[in-house]
Amino acid sequence: MPDRINEAILRHLRHDGRLSNAELAERIGLSPSACLRRVKMLEKEGVIRGYQAIIARRNAPPVATVIVQITLERQTEECLRRFESRIRECPDVKECYLMTGDADYLLRVEARDMQDYERIHKEELSRMPGVVRIQSNFAIRPVVQQEKAQTGG
Structure with a gap:
């Protein structure tokens, strides 16, 4: 503490x-x-995990933000471990959360465009172990983006 x-x-x-x-x-x-x-x-101690620059979207290359819900065939410890191990290797997945509710995982994926997301979907997400359902939602624009990280947790 x-x-x-x-x-x-x-x-x-x-x-x-x-x-x-x-x-x-x-x-x-x-x-x-x-x-x-x-x-x-x-x-x-890992309390400070790193430092990063926050790039204004208007100055960065265009990127599509895709919120993806993943459902696995089973929620056994082994299935979760295998999926999590593989998703960490996916450079286009910027965030991944284990969820309650209908979907098992919620991902934030960044793609250059629709064609790039199709590649990510076909070559990465659909090949993940245990995946039975992928639901993709494209963000239109950000409404709230809290850039500053919180202390704790």
Whole structure:
């Protein structure tokens, strides 16, 4: 469980991941060496998993966001493990969630266009172990996109 200083570090880095160590240390009231030790510890423990740039869609190459529901033939531990192992190898799948309800998994897939998604569907998704149903929904436009990651969980 992060203490108050670690929570402050995470809050500042979540807001601006490009802060220099000196700036971060000044903002939270630590020496630069103590601040760096804490950041390195948070990285080592996997609390901070990485840093990324958030690209404005208008400046990025066009991409289709596809929300895909996957249903497996069975929900045994072995079936879930095999599917999850394979889906992690799929570079076009940006997010994958084990779900309750009608579908077993919900995926967020990014494709260049409809032809690219057809390739992803045929060559990747339909060949996943245990898949019996694939339902694809194309996003028209984003309404809410929370870019900043949350601390915890």
